[in-house]
Amino acid sequence: MQSTPRVTSDANTAADVHYFIFTYQEKEIKILAAEIDRLKNFGCLEVSPSLEGLRDENAKLKYRLNILQKSLQEERNKSVKSMININSRIQEIFRDAIKAAYPDLENPPLAVTPSQQPKFGDYQCNSAMSITKMLPKTSEQKVSPREIAENISRYIPENEYIEKVEIAGPGFINVHLRKNFVSKQLSSLLVNGVQPPAMENRKKVVVDFSSPNIAKEMHVGHLRSTIIGDSMCRLFEFVGYDVLRLNHLGDWGTQFGMLIAHLQDKFPDFLTVSPPIGDLQAFYKESKRRFDTEEEFKKRAYQCVVLLQSKSPDFIKAWKLICDVSRKEFQKIYDCLDIKLVERGESYYQDKMKDIVQEFEERGFVQMDDGRKIVFVPGGSVPLTIMKSDGGFTYDTSDLAALKQRLFEEKADIIVYVVDSGQVTLQLSCFALGPRILWTALGLKKFKTRSGETVRLIELLEEGLKRSMDKLKDKERDKVLTEEELKAAQTSVAFGCIKYADLSHNRMNDYIFSFDKMLDDRGNTAAYLLYAFTRIRSIARLANIDEEMLQKAARETKILLDHEKEWKLGKCILKFPEILQKILDDLLLHTLCDYLYELATTFTEFYDNCYCVEKDRQTGTIVKVNMWRMLLCEATAAVMAKGFDILGIKPVQKM
Numbered sequence: 001m002q003s004t005p006r007v008t009s010d011a012n013t014a015a016d017v018h019y020f021i022f023t024y025q026e027k028e029i030k031i032l033a034a035e036i037d038r039l040k041n042f043g044c045l046e047v048s049p050s051l052e053g054l055r056d057e058n059a060k061l062k063y064r065l066n067i068l069q070k071s072l073q074e075e076r077n078k079s080v081k082s083m084i085n086i087n088s089r090i091q092e093i094f095r096d097a098i099k100a101a102y103p104d105l106e107n108p109p110l111a112v113t114p115s116q117q118p119k120f121g122d123y124q125c126n127s128a129m130s131i132t133k134m135l136p137k138t139s140e141q142k143v144s145p146r147e148i149a150e151n152i153s154r155y156i157p158e159n160e161y162i163e164k165v166e167i168a169g170p171g172f173i174n175v176h177l178r179k180n181f182v183s184k185q186l187s188s189l190l191v192n193g194v195q196p197p198a199m200e201n202r203k204k205v206v207v208d209f210s211s212p213n214i215a216k217e218m219h220v221g222h223l224r225s226t227i228i229g230d231s232m233c234r235l236f237e238f239v240g241y242d243v244l245r246l247n248h249l250g251d252w253g254t255q256f257g258m259l260i261a262h263l264q265d266k267f268p269d270f271l272t273v274s275p276p277i278g279d280l281q282a283f284y285k286e287s288k289r290r291f292d293t294e295e296e297f298k299k300r301a302y303q304c305v306v307l308l309q310s311k312s313p314d315f316i317k318a319w320k321l322i323c324d325v326s327r328k329e330f331q332k333i334y335d336c337l338d339i340k341l342v343e344r345g346e347s348y349y350q351d352k353m354k355d356i357v358q359e360f361e362e363r364g365f366v367q368m369d370d371g372r373k374i375v376f377v378p379g380g381s382v383p384l385t386i387m388k389s390d391g392g393f394t395y396d397t398s399d400l401a402a403l404k405q406r407l408f409e410e411k412a413d414i415i416v417y418v419v420d421s422g423q424v425t426l427q428l429s430c431f432a433l434g435p436r437i438l439w440t441a442l443g444l445k446k447f448k449t450r451s452g453e454t455v456r457l458i459e460l461l462e463e464g465l466k467r468s469m470d471k472l473k474d475k476e477r478d479k480v481l482t483e484e485e486l487k488a489a490q491t492s493v494a495f496g497c498i499k500y501a502d503l504s505h506n507r508m509n510d511y512i513f514s515f516d517k518m519l520d521d522r523g524n525t526a527a528y529l530l531y532a533f534t535r536i537r538s539i540a541r542l543a544n545i546d547e548e549m550l551q552k553a554a555r556e557t558k559i560l561l562d563h564e565k566e567w568k569l570g571k572c573i574l575k576f577p578e579i580l581q582k583i584l585d586d587l588l589l590h591t592l593c594d595y596l597y598e599l600a601t602t603f604t605e606f607y608d609n610c611y612c613v614e615k616d617r618q619t620g621t622i623v624k625v626n627m628w629r630m631l632l633c634e635a636t637a638a639v640m641a642k643g644f645d646i647l648g649i650k651p652v653q654k655m
Contacts, residue, residue, distance in 0.1 A: 145171030249345030
C-alpha cells in the first residue's frame, strides 16, 4: 500500500506574507492619499465635470483609505501575536543577499536548514556550492564556493535575528541567532499563547475522511482515515482555514434493495413500529445470504431498489430506519475518539448525477460500451462508467458529482481525500477530469478473528481502555489518583496511544498494530509524552506557582538562555511554526510526532542540568525559584499542549 500526493503547496512564508501585505497596502495608502491631495487642489476643477462629482470621488477615496489603514493595522497587530517561522525569516534574508550579490542569476538556489550540530551555529545556508555551477564560465580563475559564500555574507544586513555568520568548510554559511531575539519570542509566546504562523489568506478546505458504509460496522480498516483526517482538519483549523469535515457515507446503492426486502420480511410492521435491529452487521449478512441463495428474494430486492430510487415514501422510510441504526453505532466510535464530521453521503449527490452525465455528453466525452456510458480519462486505459446499461448510476458518477459540488458550490481551494490505497485508482481517474488534490492513507495490518472476520473498531477501543487501566494499576496510579482522575487518565492514555501509534508512522507505509508497543512509556509513544507533559505541568504546581504568577513573570521577567541546555530548549520550542509549515506542505503528520518527542527529550536534558526550583537538602523547603526557567517549562508545556490538540490527544493534569 502506498500514498500518492498530487499537489505542491503554494503557501508562502510568514515573512513573505507580511512583507507583501504591508508593502501593497502602504503603496495603496500613499497613492490614495496623493489622489485626495490632488482633488483638494483647485487647479483640477478645470478638468473636472463638476465640483459635486469631485466631492463624491474624494469621499470614496477617503473611505477606501480608512479601510486600508484599518486593515494594515489589523495585520500588524496579528503579526505581533503570530509565532515567527524563524527558518522562513532567515531564508528571506539570504534570498535578498544572494540576489544582491548575484543580480544576473535567474532563480538562484536557496538552501537554508537548521544546523545538526551546535558548533555549526543554529542555521546553515548551503547555496554557495550550487551557485558555483550556475556562474558563467570564463577564462579567468574559477570562483570557489567559499568565495561565493563570503560574497553573499557581505550583503546580509544588520537585523534582529542574526548575531553573526561564519564561513565553514568549502562554502557553508553558519548562522548564529541572537539570544535576545529568541528570548523575546519565548516571552511573546507566553504572553499571547501559542498562535499559528501568519498565512497568506484564509483558504477553504474540504477534507473527506472516515466514510464507512451503512449497514456495516466500522472496523480497524477505518481507523487510519478517521484519525489522520481529523488531525489534518485540526491543523487546518488552527492556522485559520475554513474547514469542511465531510463524511462521505456509503448510504445508497443496490445493497439497500436486499436490506429493505429483508426488513419487510422480518419486521412487517416497520412502518408503524420501530424495528429492534440490535445487530445490523448480522442483519446485513442474513440479507446477503438470502440474496445469494434465494432467487425470488433476489428479484424482490431489485424491485425494492427501483422503488427506493423513485423515492417511494415507504421505501425512503425503510432506508432512513436502516441508516439511523448505523449512525448510532458510528457515533459511538466518533464520541470515543472526539471526531466531528458533517455527514454527506452518496445519497446527497443523487440528484446531481444526471447533470454530470448530461454535461459529459454535451462535451463529447461519452462513449457507448455494451449499453454502458463510459468516459476515458486523459492517458488512462481503464474508463469510468458513468451510467450502467440499465440506466443506473455508479460510484464513478457519485464521485464525480461530489468533486464538482466541492469545487463549484463549496468553492474549495484545497480538497483532501483521506482514503485507503485500494481506492486510489478510482480517485485518480475521477480527478483526471478536473482540478484535484488527492491524499491517501494506507492501511494498518488488519486484525482478524479466528473465524477470519476483521476486528470491529469498537472492540479495539474497548481493548485499549482495558489495557490502559491495567498499565495504570501496574504503576500503582490507582493508589494516588481519585476515581475520577484515574478514569480520565485511562481514557487519555487509551485513545491517545491508539491515535499516536497511527499518526507517528509515515502515512505512506503500513504498520503493525501493537498495544504493548503503543502503551510503552519509553521512546516515541503517546504514553511517554503524556507522562512527560504531566510532569512538566506539575513543576509549577509543586513550587506553589499559579497561573497568575506565571503570566506576571512572562510580562516582566527576561528569559535567560546562558546555559547551553536553556539555549537548546528555547530554540527547540520556537521550531513549532517551521514544523507546522512543513506539514501544511506535505501533510505528513508523523513530523509533528517526531517534533514533540524531540521537544520532550530536549526538556529532559534541560531539567536534568538546570535547577528550576532549589530546595534545602535537609528540610526539602523551597529556598529559590529560578523564574526564567519556570517560564521555559511553561513554554514547553504550552507548545506540547497545542501539538496534542492538533493530533486529537487529550492530556490530563494528573497521571
